[in-house]
Amino acid sequence: MQKLIKKLYDELYSPKLTPEELLNNIKHDNYISVNFSREDGKIIGITKCYLKNGLLAEYKYVFDNEKKLIKLSSNICGEEEIIYDRDTAIKKIYKEIKLKKSSLEKAI
Known part of the structure; x- marks a missing residue:
């Protein structure tokens, strides 16, 4: 249960990646661009790069x-994910915690 609580804490408060860290990717040879804009009160970063293939x-x-990553999506050859x-x-x-709690209560 402690692992799940730590995992939840990390999801709630960890930035995962900051815009500043993302900007540093431009140093990699396979990166073409890293651009930022603001949209609906959010910071949007768009990167273009070549994959290994x-x-x-x-x-x-x-x-x-707060500069926390809330969503990441990709578009490769028109296929979005x-x-x-x-x-x-x-x-x-939360669902995992609820299931774990339920199974612990049944065991008692």
Whole structure:
């Protein structure tokens, strides 16, 4: 249960990645651009880079005002995928905690 609580704490409070850290990716040879803008009170980072297989990839990072990553999605060859969603991750951990609590109560 402690591992789940620590995991929940990390999801709630850890930035995962900051805009400043993302900006440093431009130093990598495979990166083409790292751009930032503001949209609906959020910081949006768009990166373009080449993958190891030579394909061009675009990643969209959405940060809140506290510079915590709240969503990460990719677009590779027109195929979009959500890689990370903080709200979904938090809900999943709450569900795991609830199941664990329920199984502990049944064991008593």
